[in-house]
Amino acid sequence: MELSSSFFIVTMTRTYLCLEDGEIIEGESFGFPGETCGEVVFTTAMTGYPETLTDPSFAGQILVFTYPLLGNYGIPKPQTISKHLLSNFESEKIHVQGVVVSSHLKTPSHYQIFQSFSSWLAANRIPGIARVDTRKLTQKIREHGVLRGSISRKKKFLWREKILTNLVSRVSLPGIYEYTASKPTGKRILLIDCGVKHGILRALLRSGYDILRIPWNADPHDFFSNVDGVVCSNGPGDPKDCKETIKNIQTILQERKPFLGICLGHQLVALALGADTYKLSYGHRGLNQPCQNVEDKRAYVTSQNHGYAVKPETLPKGTLPWFINLNDHTNEGIINREKRILSTQFHPEGSPGPFDTEWIFTEFIK
Numbered sequence: 071m072e073l074s075s076s077f078f079i080v081t082m083t084r085t086y087l088c089l090e091d092g093e094i095i096e097g098e099s100f101g102f103p104g105e106t107c108g109e110v111v112f113t114t115a116m117t118g119y120p121e122t123l124t125d126p127s128f129a130g131q132i133l134v135f136t137y138p139l140l141g142n143y144g145i146p147k148p149q150t151i152s153k154h155l156l157s158n159f160e161s162e163k164i165h166v167q168g169v170v171v172s173s174h175l176k177t178p179s180h181y182q183i184f185q186s187f188s189s190w191l192a193a194n195r196i197p198g199i200a201r202v203d204t205r206k207l208t209q210k211i212r213e214h215g216v217l218r219g220s221i222s223r224k225k226k227f228l229w230r231e232k233i234l235t236n237l238v239s240r241v242s243l244p245g246i247y248e249y250t251a252s253k254p255t256g257k258r259i260l261l262i263d264c265g266v267k268h269g270i271l272r273a274l275l276r277s278g279y280d281i282l283r284i285p286w287n288a289d290p291h292d293f294f295s296n297v298d299g300v301v302c303s304n305g306p307g308d309p310k311d312c313k314e315t316i317k318n319i320q321t322i323l324q325e326r327k328p329f330l331g332i333c334l335g336h337q338l339v340a341l342a343l344g345a346d347t348y349k350l351s352y353g354h355r356g357l358n359q360p361c362q363n364v365e366d367k368r369a370y371v372t373s374q375n376h377g378y379a380v381k382p383e384t385l386p387k388g389t390l391p392w393f394i395n396l397n398d399h400t401n402e403g404i405i406n407r408e409k410r411i412l413s414t415q416f417h418p419e420g421s422p423g424p425f426d427t428e429w430i431f432t433e434f435i436k
Contacts, residue, residue, distance in 0.1 A: 160269055
């Protein structure tokens, strides 16, 4: 992660958020003074902006924060646990294309502060625009759906098609990496990295699992004899673009290894089983999404970041809905005990967000 211990002095200049429908929103530039484009989406998270912006699932997107004040506690220094694994970020760099806020604090305060929000964005070459009516913009997205947009000093919508192509291939690490639990149980997990949040790695390691992390399109055959279960991670974009991963999951399911899918991994295992997925109008992004367990009717507050969902009516026989979203009743998980499959659309590890559903990892162990 490219960082500096000194704070950048940023001169506020006029910049514009231009939407594909022709609307031009004026604001003030902060972070990196450059141009960017991406899908304009919003998050309702009130805290956890360092973790949110380093979540690989936000690749290709310009993120609007509905919370009116950002940056009040600054950015901490990254703490490395082992290679490609941090203790306080969700990956080693920022993945959003740009940031939209109502206001960002220029005088942050926290005992762990390493740099300001604006200087962190500048160091990672991420443009930001402030003094935007984010409430009005969010209402527009909720009414009309996700819009493509650009941030620049020109009053003109800019777009580059490659922004939304091959997203998983851009965030999944090449190579194979191994992680050892501090209190190992002797069990080993094969983790398919589609843009995994480090919180998932940390949660599995806390559970006593050693981890073998492989790229999104790696052939899993060579690892079957050396692992006890498989986890498919979160990641960005349309799950139907990950054809190699879907094919590999079908192969894995034939081995009857316990399987856990999280977020994109949930959508991919559903597709591997023959179900279908579709794009949501504006997605679920935030730390307060209510979900209900279909089996026992218990409700949980969950952390989410996704723009696609599984069509429950297309699930094959024997695979049942496990969770539903209590806001819009979309599918939030599936279960197939015979084939030893669990999956959740939400993030049971939180990071950031509530830990209400960390028991999912215990269920996977069982």
